[in-house]
Amino acid sequence: MEETLLYDRRTVEALRAAIAREVDRLGRPLQIMEVCGTHTHAIAEAGLREALKPGVRLISGPGCPVCVTPVSYLDRAEALARNHGALLCTFGDLFRVPSSTGSLERLRAEGADVRILYSPRDALAVARDNTSRPVVFLAVGFETTAPTVAAALLEAESLGLGNFYLLPGHKTVPQALRLLAADPALRLDGFLLPGHVSVVTGAGAFAFLGREFGLPSAVVGFTPADILRGVLEIARQRAEGRAETANLYGRVVTEEGNPRARALMERLFRPCDAEWRGLGVIPGSGLGLAEEAAPHDASLLPAEVPPPREPRGCRCGEVLKGAVEPPQCPLFGKPCTPDLPVGACMVSSEGTCAAWYRHERWRLEGFP
């Protein structure tokens, strides 16, 4: 496919002009939230937030799974290593995120065995080579990732790996959007929906936004043109008084998603109430392990977990729900930077603070 067109300046300018026309037709500015870390990063990198002002304000929501993982999750992981000698397996994103007393990175420096893996499947080999101790995979991520972890768990069962555990921390996006859509303080006009979450859930999983909240939404890909097409769609729907879920990422997203991935999730996980950093406990927004998978549930292992403590002064929680922008945090840039992050949103490259620091800071401060 002609991917260059999706980045082409002419295409982007045409879309920008079309969006401006729709905003004129509507007669007021729009507020649109994106809820995907990869979108946040793409928007910052291409400078779309600035380019769309003042007609459209783009707000970053809780789209980075690592950022919304509460500090208590990491505290429990550390306790499992300390109390049970557990070997921890994690995606790289989580490695440097601050816990109440340290981080996985520091835990490893203290001598614990913490492995960074690319795939949950790699944890099976680790479990096979370390049968004398529990091997705990830190299962965080949205619907894109959850089925891959479910598949690895199923494979662990078939291989008879009794020492393979999951610490369930998966979260589901629609429940968080329900909370944000109902928040009168945010005054949102629509959502840009996460493209790769939708590969699994299907675009249909978000139809409730229009039906119940009267909000337009668009599933979009990750190039500047993809994102602007989504903004245009939402602006057009608003101007015409419609509220639908448009699938603009049809090259990989279908209405019903990946039925096999969903069936596997439904078999091995069960919805549970889950805590999101910044948003609090959202009913039914987490994936715990189903009864069938209980022997692999690391959250059932007893552990001495200290009371959670967030970094002092950090406004990550408010950034995650779009209540403040990163520069409004007193720690932003000083001392909190991607090299020495204080809060979760600065750690992950997809975090809102990291995206602002890397790309948008220059437009605010001027070039050095």
Place this chain on the structure above:
Amino acid sequence: MCLAIPMKLVKKDGWQGEVELRGVRRTVSLMLLEEAEVGDHLLIHAGYAIGKVDEEEARLTVEGLERLAGAMDGEAP
């Protein structure tokens, strides 16, 4: 974290697949996408194929953008 990369399936052996992108080859699991066939472009996330790239839809997206950019060029300054 939900990053996923389209890669072409070049070999299939049960639930195991070999995918390729610009000369780089990787072994992935097809457990979440059993129907994948050699030659398909698959979306790979965390070592698993999670979806298929629809070439026809990809072409339509590009055509739509071409039309839009063309219309812009045709506009009076």
